[in-house]
Structures are given as structure tokens and as C-alpha cells.
Amino acid sequence: MPVITYREALNQAMAEELERDPSVVLMGEEVGQFHGAYKVSEGLLARFGPKRVIDTPISEAGFIGLGIGAAMLGLRPVMELMFWSFYSVAFDQIFNNAANIRYMSGGLINCPIVIRGPANGGTNVGATHSHTPEAIAAYHPGIKVVVPSTAYDAKGLLKSAIRDNDPVMFMENTILYNDKGEIPEGEYLVPLGQAALRREGRDISIIGHGRPIQMALKAAAMLEEKHNIKAEVLDLRSIRPLDEEAILATVRKTNRVLIVEENKPFCGIGAQLTYLIQDKGFDHLDAPVKRLTSMDAPAIYSKPLEEQQIPNPQRIFDAALAVLK
Amino acid sequence: MRKHHPSPAASQDSPAYDPRQAPINGKLGPDEKIQLYRDMVRIRRFEERCLRSYQQGRIGGFLHLYTGQESVVVGANSVLSRHDHMITAYRDHGHALAVGMGMNELMAELYGKYTGCSKGKGGSMHFFDPTRNYWGGHGIVGGQVPLGTGLAFAIKYKGIKGASLTFMGDGAVNQGTVHEACNIAALWSLPVVFIIENNGYSMGTSQERSSAGGSLARRAAAYAMAWDVAENGHDVYEVRDKVDRALRRAHDESLPTVLEIDTYRYRGHSVSDPDTTYRDKKEIEEYKRTKDPIMVFQNALIAEGVLSDAQIRTIDEAARREAETSANYAEQSPYPTVEDIKKDVYWEEDNPQDKKSQGRIFFDE
Numbered sequence: 001m002p003v004i005t006y007r008e009a010l011n012q013a014m015a016e017e018l019e020r021d022p023s024v025v026l027m028g029e030e031v032g033q034f035h036g037a038y039k040v041s042e043g044l045l046a047r048f049g050p051k052r053v054i055d056t057p058i059s060e061a062g063f064i065g066l067g068i069g070a071a072m073l074g075l076r077p078v079m080e081l082m083f084w085s086f087y088s089v090a091f092d093q094i095f096n097n098a099a100n101i102r103y104m105s106g107g108l109i110n111c112p113i114v115i116r117g118p119a120n121g122g123t124n125v126g127a128t129h130s131h132t133p134e135a136i137a138a139y140h141p142g143i144k145v146v147v148p149s150t151a152y153d154a155k156g157l158l159k160s161a162i163r164d165n166d167p168v169m170f171m172e173n174t175i176l177y178n179d180k181g182e183i184p185e186g187e188y189l190v191p192l193g194q195a196a197l198r199r200e201g202r203d204i205s206i207i208g209h210g211r212p213i214q215m216a217l218k219a220a221a222m223l224e225e226k227h228n229i230k231a232e233v234l235d236l237r238s239i240r241p242l243d244e245e246a247i248l249a250t251v252r253k254t255n256r257v258l259i260v261e262e263n264k265p266f267c268g269i270g271a272q273l274t275y276l277i278q279d280k281g282f283d284h285l286d287a288p289v290k291r292l293t294s295m296d297a298p299a300i301y302s303k304p305l306e307e308q309q310i311p312n313p314q315r316i317f318d319a320a321l322a323v324l325k
Numbered sequence: 326m327r328k329h330h331p332s333p334a335a336s337q338d339s340p341a342y343d344p345r346q347a348p349i350n351g352k353l354g355p356d357e358k359i360q361l362y363r364d365m366v367r368i369r370r371f372e373e374r375c376l377r378s379y380q381q382g383r384i385g386g387f388l389h390l391y392t393g394q395e396s397v398v399v400g401a402n403s404v405l406s407r408h409d410h411m412i413t414a415y416r417d418h419g420h421a422l423a424v425g426m427g428m429n430e431l432m433a434e435l436y437g438k439y440t441g442c443s444k445g446k447g448g449s450m451h452f453f454d455p456t457r458n459y460w461g462g463h464g465i466v467g468g469q470v471p472l473g474t475g476l477a478f479a480i481k482y483k484g485i486k487g488a489s490l491t492f493m494g495d496g497a498v499n500q501g502t503v504h505e506a507c508n509i510a511a512l513w514s515l516p517v518v519f520i521i522e523n524n525g526y527s528m529g530t531s532q533e534r535s536s537a538g539g540s541l542a543r544r545a546a547a548y549a550m551a552w553d554v555a556e557n558g559h560d561v562y563e564v565r566d567k568v569d570r571a572l573r574r575a576h577d578e579s580l581p582t583v584l585e586i587d588t589y590r591y592r593g594h595s596v597s598d599p600d601t602t603y604r605d606k607k608e609i610e611e612y613k614r615t616k617d618p619i620m621v622f623q624n625a626l627i628a629e630g631v632l633s634d635a636q637i638r639t640i641d642e643a644a645r646r647e648a649e650t651s652a653n654y655a656e657q658s659p660y661p662t663v664e665d666i667k668k669d670v671y672w673e674e675d676n677p678q679d680k681k682s683q684g685r686i687f688f689d690e
Contacts, residue, residue: 025482051482057512062471062505069475072460073410075482092468093502105453105461106443107669141670141687160681165672193684241684272688 001184007177009151010040010116013158014078016187018048021076024162027054027063028080028117037082038118038177064090064115068098071113071167078162084119084171085131098167099142114161116170119147120211121262121299121310123174130299130306132262134209135269137169138240144168145239146192149213151181153237156190164192173211193241197250201232204320205250207273208260209236212311216260219316231320239269244276251281258323259291260311268293292319330540332553344557347566349404355631359640361403361561362626365395365619367644368419371428374648375418375435379596383656384435386448391419393591396618397522398423400564401490401586404572408487410480412460412473414494415450416522416590424459426452428651438658445661446669458487466527467493467500470519474506477517481579488516488575490568495585496527498541507583511548516575518568519545521585523558528594529603542585551582558586559616562625589616 004012017024026041026048032055035042045053056063060081067077081087087094098111121130138145144166148154154172161168198213199220206216213235220231234250236243251257257277259270270291277289295309308315344350353361372390379388391398394416402411402423413420421431426442434441435449442452452462460476463469473491480487497503498521510517521542527535538544545552551574555567564586571582589612593600613620626632667687673680674687 057505057508059505059509061502062474062509065468065471065502065506066475066478066509069412069460069472070479070482071475072455072472073476073479073483075479092465093471096465096468097463097472101461102672103669104443104447104451105455105669106441106446107675108443108453108455109460110672112672144671144682144686164682165676189681192682193686194682195684238682238684241682241686242688243683244685276688 001182003180003182004151005177006151006154006179006181007038007040009155009181009183010158010172011042011044013155013162014041015044015047017159017162018044018052023074024076024078025052025054025070026078026080027056027067029056029058029082031055031080036080038174040177041080060086060089061093065093065097067113068093068101068111071111072101072109076112076162078114078116081115081117083129084117084133085129087131087133095140095143099140103142110165111167112165113167114158114170115167116158117172118174119171120173120175121294122211122306124301124303124306126301127298134171134239135263135267142167144192144241145171146237147171147210147239148237149176149210149235151179152183153190153196155183156188157192157237160189160192168192171210176211190237192238193243194237195243195246196235196237197232197246198235199231199233201230201254203229203231203254204256204258204323205232205234205254206258206260206316206320207234207236207247207250209239209269210262212260212262215311215313216316218313219320222313222317223320227321229320229324247273247276248281251277252284255284255286256323257285257289258316258320259289260316261291262294262310265291265293265296287323290319290323292316329554329556330543332540332542333551344560344563344566347562347569349565349569350562358626358631359636361399362619362622362632363640363644364399364423365561365622366640367647368395368399368422369619370641370644370648371422371431371651372418374652375432376592376596378435378652385437387415388449388596389416389594390590390592390596391416393612393618394522394524394588395419396559396561396564396622397586397588400561401520401568404565404569405490406487408485409490409572410458410460410476410487411490411492412469412476413462413492414466414469414497415462415464416494417450417452417462420492421452421454421459421462424454424457426454426457426459428647429654432651432655433658436655436658437660438655439661439665440654440658444665444669467497467502469493470497470503470506474510474515474517477510477515478513480516486576488518488572490518490520492520492522494527495521495523495525495532495541496535498544499536507545507548507550507581510581511550514579515581516579517581518571518575519581519583520568521583522588523585524588524590526594526603529598531603540585542583545583551580553582553584555584555586558588559618559621561618561622
């Protein structure tokens with residue numbers, strides 16, 4: 001099986017969908033001539049030409065809104081936000097227009113748009129460029145939210161997102177762009193709303209999404225090595241839709257839960273999952289559900305401190321032990 | 326009240342510019358003229374009936390009436406081809422009627438009924454009819470302008486005929502989205518006509534208190550975009566001519582235009598605005614007396630020998646009857662059900678046979 005990077009996986013997904021469907025168009029800041037600020041769209045301009053791969057001005061509300069209008073008329077725009085942090089500039093377009101247009105038109109209009117880009121901290125760039133808006137996005141009915149943690153998922157989920165007839169917010173991670181993973185020869189899709197069990201265990205379930213999953217796997221190895229604790233790690237992959245069955249299955253198996261996320265705690269994904277687990281898995285819990293989030297302050301610039309602020313293997317390890325106490 | 330600079334287009338017009346002589350108007354037959362008149366009257370009677378229903382407590386929410394501005398959308402719509410598209414802001418009833426939506430479905434929407442054009446899910450500010458290339462009906466000032474630009478992008482991308490008529494009010498021009506959209510439209514040569522319906526007031530703030538720099542349309546010059554002003558926006562002939570010119574630029578050259586059309590609204594910003602704080606009643610009366618678009622066009626058609634007193638009465642009575650019927654229709658229509666609340670949220674949930682994703686999408690059960 002070929003081994004490719006997370007970045008290449010995204011590139012392949014876009015290339016395959018551009019090839020397959022003439023209504024797919026890629027737009028964003030620096031996606032063409034510059035090959036993408038993070039080189040995710042490298043080579044696509046040369047291959048598909050300036051009609052299909054379009055550099056936009058730095059004008060997020062303008063070009064995201066334009067993509068939504070184009071989607072209403074039947075295109076499938078794949079819009080790159082150089083950083084998902086810039087979503088706030090286009091908030092009205094995404095959460096009033098893309099999210100609501102189907103509803104407010106009584107189902108007459110669809111918005112098959114994908115908005116994608118990196119949504120992560122941990123890169124030593126300060127608070128304005130370190131937002132992780134998956135909880136804010138998923139708050140809005142009409143919106144779907146996907147967060148791949150591996151190269152395999154990056155490709156399979158992005159292809160599904162582009163084919164989806166609803167607006168999909170696709171949140172990547174700059175730190176994962178160089179991570180390598182195996183993918184199958186030939187085409188494959190990963191459906192939205194299907195979690196992946198990354199590690200089997202019996203003592204505690206660590207549930208999360210995105211890069212914290214990679215950290216959780218390291219923490220799980222430490223737990224086994226140092227305390228013979230067998231942690232199960234569940235990667236949600238998709239926030240909305242959410243694989244509720246997979247979550248409840250692991251809760252029933254281990255009876256203890258730690259939720260890990262890079263979001264801030266207030267109304268984060270963990271808050272939602274904790275509600276779900278107490279509501280539908282109460283009888284299977286042997287301990288209160290705990291969560292490990294980013295520390296509740298704007299993202300700090302200072303690098304060693306930022307590594308402490310966001311989840312890391314040691315913090316996850318400690319939090320898991322606290323659940324098991 | 327409104328300050329204007331001479332537009333490049335106006336400078337090409339002779340001082341004796343007479344829109345009646347414009348080719349687009351010269352070819353109008355009597356029946357077509359009467360239809361324009363009828364369209365304006367229908368909008369006015371519909372809006373008046375809406376106001377009554379609002380006062381009776383049958384309509385809730387916001388209600389932004391188009392009364393006084395009828396010549397703008399009727400004139401603009403009348404020069405469109407079936408390939409052209411329209412999008413506007415929240416003062417959208419006139420646009421919906423002009424493109425051919427029925428009073429019944431509009432009134433029922435205002436009543437929040439299932440027979441409404443959006444099944445009672447959109448309300449006054451959110452009328453849509455994609456089968457008529459009418460893309461709303463948008464509540465946030467300036468928010469629809471990038472969408473309209475996106476319609477133009479899709480037209481050009483697909484290589485199909487047509488242009489996007491993207492309406493906004495004079496209050497919208499100070500929103501960033503408008504400038505972002507103008508820049509992209511000019512940069513990418515998109516077939517869009519941005520129409521500023523300048524009724525002089527962004528809610529209760531006059532143009533001189535809200536917008537620096539005189540003519541609003543002149544801002545297009547910064548983007549090397551064509552611009553023009555229809556200073557007599559109450560004259561449906563002038564609106565037709567000016568919109569037609571901009572539309573031809575979009576169709577023939579795939580170039581955008583900003584067209585400012587001076588108009589006036591008789592009611593407050595919405596019906597909850599008592600309209601007592603920012604303008605003089607005399608100003609309203611003066612406009613009605615001298616520039617009312619229906620009166621002006623009626624007089625023109627009488628002078629042209631196209632319209633008789635009997636026809637005027639017939640048209641007016643029919644419009645009143647149609648509006649009254651729509652109110653009855655809305656009254657008798659059912660509300661949506663609780664089950665309907667969660668329909669039309671996701672395409673996939675409404676089309677389970679084609680559903681590809683898994684998992685839970687709603688979180689309230």
C-alpha cells in the first residue's frame with residue numbers, strides 16, 4: 001500500500017474530485033500560483049488550470065460568500081481558509097448564509113460547499129492564529145464538521161465531504177501535514193459520522209479527534225508501560241454527524257471515560273459528549289467523566305508554555321490516571 | 326438629501342436625456358406598459374394588505390414594506406431575460422412579486438403557514454424561488470452581496486447565459502462585504518449588476534449622516550468598475566434604461582456595474598419604526614405628491630393614450646382583490662407541524678435514500 005503524507009492525501013482527494021466532477025472548483029488565498037500557504041494544493045493549478053484552481057484576494061467574507069452563492073447555483077466549491085482562525089472574518093457568510101439557506105428557503109436551495117484548512121494551535125503563533133472552532137461550527141444546525149487525524153482519513157473524508165450536498169467544515173492540522181500513513185491503491189471514501197477505534201483497551205476510554213488522538217495513543221502506551229493500564233482510544237473523525245454508537249460502545253466496555261480535545265472547555269466538544277454519555281450510558285459509568293482541554297486562556301505565544309496549554313501526552317496520561325483513581 | 330456626482334454614463338447622455346427615447350423603452354407595446362403598471366399596483370396593494378394583517382396581529386416579526394419603491398424592481402425585472410438571476414436584502418416582497426411569485430405563497434409565508442413559499446420557515450425577509458432565479462430575501466445588511474457575486478461567478482464558470490442582479494440598500498454600502506464583493510467582481514470580470522436602491526435612509530440614519538463621499542455608486546470607480554446613477558428612480562422608464570445598459574455590459578462583456586437608483590420609502594424602516602425621529606412628514610408628502618412612481622407612470626400612460634380611467638380602476642380593484650384573497654388563503658392555511666421544524670435542515674436527512682453519512686446529526690433527543 002502506498003505511504004503518503006496527510007498533506008498529499010488532501011491533495012490527492014482534491015485532485016481526484018476535480019478530475020471526477022467539473023462542478024468542483026478550488027478557491028482560496030494562495031491556493032494556485034503559491035501552491036497553497038501549506039502546499040496542500042501543490043501542482044493543482046498546473047494540472048487543472050486557472051478556471052478550476054483560483055487565487056482569491058485576502059477577503060474571507062467576500063470569497064467565502066461568493067463560494068456559497070456559487071454553491072446555490074450548483075457548483076461544488078472547495079474553499080481554503082489559510083487558517084480556520086480566519087473563519088471569524090467570514091462568520092456571517094458561513095453561519096447565516098451557508099448554514100441557514102436550505103432551511104430558510106424551505107428546502108428549495110442547497111449549499112454543497114466545503115470550507116477547509118488547518119484549525120490548530122501548537123505552532124507558536126499566538127492567539128489569533130490558533131483557533132479550533134469545531135465546537136462553534138458544530139453548534140449550527142445545517143453544518144457538518146469533520147476533523148481527520150490520519151492521512152487515510154484526510155483523503156477519504158475530504159472526498160466524501162466534497163460529494164456531500166450539505167455544507168461541510170473540514171478542519172485539518174498543520175502539525176499533521178507531514179505525518180505519513182498508508183492508503184489503499186485506488187479510490188476509497190470514508191463516510192462522515194463514523195468513528196475509528198485506534199487502540200483497544202479495557203480500563204479506560206480516551207475519546208477525541210484530530211491531533212490529540214495521536215497524543216492519546218502515546219499516552220495510552222505510557223499507561224500500559226508504567227501501570228499496565230489498557231486504554232482504548234476512539235477517534236471521532238467527524239463531530240457532526242457524531243458516531244454516538246461507537247462512543248456508547250466504548251463506554252460500555254471500559255466504564256471510564258476521558259475526553260481529550262484542543263478546544264477550550266466552555267461548551268467544548270467534551271461538554272457535549274459528557275452530556276451524551278451521562279444521558280445514555282449512566283449505568284455503565286464507574287467514575288465521573290473527565291475531560292482534558294486546552295487550558296482556559298487565549299492561546300499563549302511562548303512555545304514551551306503553549307505545549308503545556310494544549311493537550312500533550314503527559315497531560316493526557318495524568319488526566320487518565322485521575323479518572324482511574 | 327442625496328448628493329450625486331455626475332456619472333461617466335450620465336456624461337454621455339445629452340442634457341435632454343429622455344429615457345422614453347431609449348431603445349429598450351421605444352420597443353415597449355401598450356400591453357407591456359400596462360403590465361408594468363399592473364405589477365407596480367400589485368406590489369403596492371400587497372404591501373398595504375400586509376400592513377393591515379400586521380396591525381391585526383396576524384403577521385409577526387419584522388415587516389419592511391416596499392411601498393414607494395415599486396418602480397425600481399418592476400423596471401429592473403422587466404428588462405431581465407429568463408437567464409438572469411436576482412438576489413436582494415430583507416425588503417424583498419416587491420422583488421418576489423416582480424419575478425412572478427404569487428401573493429398567496431408570500432402572504433402565507435408572512436403568516437408563518439406551511440403553504441408559504443418557505444413553508445413558514447423564512448418569513449418576511451427570506452423569500453426564495455430558485456425556479457424563477459430568485460435567490461432571496463436576505464436578512465443581514467450586505468450579507469447577500471457576496472452571494473450575488475457568487476451567482477455571477479457560477480454563471481461565468483458554467484459558461485451559461487445570464488447575469489446576476491444583486492440588490493442592496495443605501496445602508497449596505499458601508500459594509501465590508503460590499504467592497505470585498507465589488508473588488509472580486511471587478512478583478513474577475515463577473516457578470517453582475519450591483520443595484521443600490523437608495524431610499525435616502527439606512528434605517529433612521531440619512532445618507533449624509535452615514536456615508537462619506539457623495540454618490541454611493543461612485544465608490545465603484547475605485548475598482549475601475551462602471552457606475553451610474555438613476556436619479557429619477559421613480560420613473561420606471563429611466564430604471565429600465567439604466568438597468569438595461571448595465572445588464573448589456575454584463576451580458577456582452579462580462580463586466581460588473583454599480584447602479585445607484587434613487588427612490589423613497591413611504592413607511593418606516595420596518596413597520597415597528599414609528600417614523601417620527603429622522604424625517605419630516607412633509608418630505609414624505611412632497612415625494613408622494615410629485616414623484617410617486619405609480620402616479621407618475623399612470624399620468625405618463627394616460628398622456629400616451631395607453632391607459633384609461635376604467636383600466637386604472639380595473640387594475641386597482643383586481644390587485645386589491647388578489648391581496649385580499651391571499652390574506653384569506655394565508656388565514657385558512659395550516660401551520661407547519663412540530664415535525665416540520667427539523668426538516669429542510671440537512672439535504673441528507675431529507676433524502677434518506679441517498680444518504681451516505683452515518684451517526685447522529687440532531688442532538689435534542
